[in-house]
Amino acid sequence: TTSKRGWHPLNHLEHLLGWEDARRLIHGMKVGISIVLVSLLYILDALHDRLGDNSMWAIVTVVVMFRFTSGATIQKGLNRCVGTICGGGMGIMLVLWPHRFNIGEQGRLTITASGLFIICTAASYFRMIPCVKKKYDHGVMFFIMIFSLVSVFGVRNDDIVKQANDLLASIFIGITISIIVNVLVFPVWAADQLHASLDSNLNCLASSIEENVKEYFRPIADKLEGRRSQDNFKGCKSVIYSKATDESMIKFAKWECRIGRFGLKHCWDDYLVIGNLISDLAIFVLSLRSCRKSKYPAHSVSLVEEIKTQCEAIGNSVGSIMRKLGDHLIKRTRCDASDHIGSLEYHSHELTKLICHLDIKLSAIQANNSQTLGFAQTTQFMLILGNIIDRLEELLI
């Protein structure tokens, strides 16, 4: 396999370490490259003479802002740019402004300290407001940091404007190097992550539905052996919780399209809707699972057999449709919804018929209380299946 290395380092690495690990290693190497590049600012004499010790800020910048995906790095970088510029500007003002008055060293110090206190308080307060925290947390943090540094420097250094300029220049160099390395060296796109996550969520739900349906109609003796898989349940829950990650991915993906990867018109908001529908689906699948927990398992074997084959067919078809949807998402092709919707509507119709059939059977056999409950629960199970189908139809449209 080593012979391949020359022309396919990435594939080779994936083969050797697995997909996840290979990506992490590449991320690590990207960070390493960026840090070495910015260290040159400090190490090389020509550059150090220009920027002085301020060049170490480029290192700090790279370490703090380098993220896994390109979109996140770009967003953080721009956030940081704005925060740095505002912070630097206000810091310089705070330093220069007291010089206008004739108040002596002590007075100036007092003004600086109280200005520092007031503006840091205000900015931290501002940072804690939820909508600001969500979008500009990083930017406000750097505003506070740069502002306090510049105003404190101003106390000792006479040429604060040059100092602040150098500081800002090295931070911008750090930002630029981070973004360039992140975008050019084996970039990891948030958009790809998003597609992969939606696809894996759909796959997880699909197998969960199929397994739940199978499990539900297994003989009760089997169930008591405790052979129920917790994995799928956790999978579904993680689908629900992954929504927050997906949302931030969408946010980052929007930034990526600004550098021209997908074109500005790519409708990322649709992905929000898709993500919502998927998490609704996950909630239904979880409540499907809760049917399995019911205390009264369905009794009458003959009736259950009748329903079983139909429900399994429905479960499998729903699962396969979800898998296909996932594939379409990954390949970014438009899927032909009408076919799937047709089959879903057929299933939905079948389910309705089945439920009515069950009820008629039930009144015919004059069941006792516990049997009635068992049937009611089977009906519930089927109704939830019906709900899932409805939601899937929405997803397809």
Next chain:
Amino acid sequence: TTSKRGWHPLNHLEHLLGWEDARRLIHGMKVGISIVLVSLLYILDALHDRLGDNSMWAIVTVVVMFRFTSGATIQKGLNRCVGTICGGGMGIMLVLWPHRFNIGEQGRLTITASGLFIICTAASYFRMIPCVKKKYDHGVMFFIMIFSLVSVFGVRNDDIVKQANDLLASIFIGITISIIVNVLVFPVWAADQLHASLDSNLNCLASSIEENVKEYFRPIADKLEGRRSQDNFKGCKSVIYSKATDESMIKFAKWECRIGRFGLKHCWDDYLVIGNLISDLAIFVLSLRSCRKSKYPAHSVSLVEEIKTQCEAIGNSVGSIMRKLGDHLIKRTRCDASDHIGSLEYHSHELTKLICHLDIKLSAIQANNSQTLGFAQTTQFMLILGNIIDRLEELLI
């Protein structure tokens, strides 16, 4: 109201701004105080002579690590301590080690650069591993930062050990001041936040259940007017999503108990279980809501009236039990579970009877298909109610 100000500044502030805003303002002021305190390191001559320009690192430390809750600040601070010490130590080693060989300036630079690349790559790789990222993200980030700074400083400064010492000392001062200010000045405890969040989640679910039950049995004409509240639905979803926040609060609360607020024995892991149960409850409530979306509303008015009163009674009692639980959590009193469990079991029994009754009625009136479906859905609704009751019982135990 101003007369109260002297002896109750916090209450007064809350009265003036509302609870959330008051807390944010106090947080902002705490950040302001800490930043002014660490700026003194740089501003005051006596201190500046000792630490030099390194004292600005104390400012950076405070800005980056100051968090809203005490637990989070302590955890971040300790994380940062360990990261800083390791990073500083390895950085000094990387600087001093090449001096043992006789390889000249160029050779030493090459060794430093490659060492920097290798260790930063390794650390970034390590940082991306999910379990490390969850717990030590901050620590590893500061390891990378301090390590690269110290090794880069080593290229120009001769007395790297003193330089690194000063750097580390100012960072530790920053950490200490952050923690002290955060814990002593109007502290916000993660444990309190956790209790408040669990309580509000329970309250939200309680009102959601009550409203869902009421809504379900409203005449269909009313429903079509579109007077359904989206708020509650969002509330339930946010209960599910708040689980991640709650989990980190529990993590932070564990740190707080180490400084002796609750005692080491306080069983925080129980809260994890409670949080899980609450989020399960939320999933059931959401599926309760999905019943309202069903296409076939229950038809026969006489039967519905019968069920309605019972279900509403159950819904209200479930809701009030949840509210009481929330109160108990806030006040940290043990609630007398046996009473509640008794009434829940009574309700559960009632529901079972009701479902059987419904089925018998159904076979008596020979309903048509659409009516059957309507009843089946009502049954589903009641079964989910039953599930909620079961889960609530688990919560009480």
